[in-house]
Amino acid sequence: VNLLELLQLAEEIYAQYLGKNQTATPLARAVLKYIHANYDKDITMERLCEEYHTNHTTLLREFRALTGDTIAQYTMKYRLHLAKEALLFTSLSIEEIALKCGFKQAAYFSRLFRKGEGMPPGRFRMLKVDARKKARGGFISSRPEEPPGRTEEP
Numbered sequence: 021v022n023l024l025e026l027l028q029l030a031e032e033i034y035a036q037y038l039g040k041n042q043t044a045t046p047l048a049r050a051v052l053k054y055i056h057a058n059y060d061k062d063i064t065m066e067r068l069c070e071e072y073h074t075n076h077t078t079l080l081r082e083f084r085a086l087t088g089d090t091i092a093q094y095t096m097k098y099r100l101h102l103a104k105e106a107l108l109f110t111s112l113s114i115e116e117i118a119l120k121c122g123f124k125q126a127a128y129f130s131r132l133f134r135k136g137e138g139m140p141p142g143r144f145r146m147l148k149v150d151a152r153k154k155a156r157g158g159f160i161s162s163r164p165e166e167p168p169g170r171t172e173e174p
Contacts, residue, residue: 028056055091065080100136
């Protein structure tokens with residue numbers, strides 16, 4: 021998952037380079053960086069207010085102006101984004117991905133994932149990985165086929 025963090029950081033820097041975040045305050049940017057660095061931990065408004073010496077109203081207003089989301093919404097979206105990437109590009113189990121992405125319970129992660137993607141994480145992984153393999157001309161894992169002309173005798 022560390023590679024995913026690096027890619028996300030590169031994306032942020034590129035967006036800043038293009039000037040997309042010019043209206044963001046230093047506070048909002050700092051909180052966004054905090055979330056990206058600590059997504060696997062419990063992130064609370066109280067902790068953020070304490071860390072950045074501000075109040076709930078200011079923090080929420082400035083963060084929402086930058087992202088369009090509350091801190092909780094953004095954190096959840098970010099965790100789900102990282103989990104999707106991990107499902108596609110790692111062989112970690114769903115439980116391991118859930119824990120590494122900051123979800124305390126795999127069942128809760130699966131429920132949120134299903135709500136957002138319309139399918140459970142395991143099915144998402146299977147379909148996306150198979151589609152990628154098929155696009156590259158590889159074999160898909162859905163079911164092995166018998167070679168032509170070969171039959172087994174009982």
